[in-house]
Amino acid sequence: MKDDIASKQKAIYTLLSKFGDAFSSPQRIKLISLLSQGPKSVDQLAAMTQQSKAAASAHLKVLRGSGLVIGEKSGRHVWCRLANDNVGLLWLAMRNLGEELLPEVREIVRDYFEAPESSSDLSVVAAKEELNSDRSYLIDLRTALEYETGHIPSALNFPLGNLENSIEQIPPDRDIFTYCRGPYCLGALEGTELLRNRGLPAKRLRFGLPEWKASGLAVEKSEPIE
Amino acid sequence: MKDDIASKQKAIYTLLSKFGDAFSSPQRIKLISLLSQGPKSVDQLAAMTQQSKAAASAHLKVLRGSGLVIGEKSGRHVWCRLANDNVGLLWLAMRNLGEELLPEVREIVRDYFEAPESSSDLSVVAAKEELNSDRSYLIDLRTALEYETGHIPSALNFPLGNLENSIEQIPPDRDIFTYCRGPYCLGALEGTELLRNRGLPAKRLRFGLPEWKASGLAVEKSEPIE
DNA sequence: TTAATAATCAAACGATTATTTGACCATTTG
């Protein structure tokens, strides 16, 4: 009986260790991080993480097995999403703990993701104030689907993918703040650089929608256009 | 340059994946869970997790490598502790997410850790109320070192290890609440059972010090007696 | 119906992991 309960305790720890498994590979972390921006198909995830479909599928199998990610078949796609918002918050907590405990992470962030000219050190709340002032535009550089699923209120969507073509539609009469998927997002760097090269006064916010949401601020959704 | 930054992003994810590694084995989870109760030597941890010293040492090497656990040599012991309180909170968040997402975890908890006669469903705040009333004793079943490092205010320490010998010192004039290391703690079940077998009206609280702390309540420390 | 697409699977590989065993080193105690 005592051994019985001990084995049950072990069973709980084994189930929870699947959560650890989910986060124990950089590729899977990337997948979780992308999914925290909204649902995606296996195909999209494979492309966005630069790996073969088979490899992505295998990682997603681990993630689904942990319970953190849910995959639902619809037509010939399997749409993957985080099981709920708390999964994204767990990822956020891990990231924050990383910056807190690991000097190496802080150094990389400082040296590569906080170029002072093109990046803004506004906090989430400070950014909200700034955006309320109507002195500036906020540009969401993520995909249309991510934007539709949820974005910072008042943000305009100019997906990085065809920013070069759509860039002329941005009126040059205000300051511009950009955001993409978060503090470690490469798209945010690239998009902001592109805007600045065209002479637009763009600055990159050092957070994304998950951080905005985690601060308790409201999120805006939009219906798909088509 | 673009590739350079991509490799830095990957470096961050690789560092964070060590956090995942830390939680990706039941044995290591057990170690983290024990360390969330206070510092312990490698030896103690090996004994408490029922594994060889070498095996425990190897697991602790992984944990130290992740940055979540710190080991400090003092005399001929290496004392291990969590890097800071947020590590314990991360573990708590994972556990809560597990109960939220995994029906299997909920079932085990319900069937094996919530026997209604001997366990109390008081929440942390409700328990605080009850303890303020002076109608009951609160008994901390953990080791003396854990108790000294931090315990619920007003709790008396009767370590499970020699509870059979010390049990007579408990006055039988009040209700008794017990706690040990948390909701999945075997010691809590065993100790409470022992008290009840001796006719004492003991009920097990379904939380421990980490949950108490996480609720923002004050913690009491005591100097070692010796 | 056929062709194309999305996803998984199966086999295979090299790399990594968990655990045991026994040796080893550092520190303290007798």
Add this chain to the structure above:
DNA sequence: CAAATGGTCAAATAATCGTTTGATTATTAA
């Protein structure tokens, strides 16, 4: 000093993991 204790290390093992390749299934489009 020698003996005992606490901890790590090195080698060996069996098991598991990550990725590739190519085949296979399900669904949709032509």
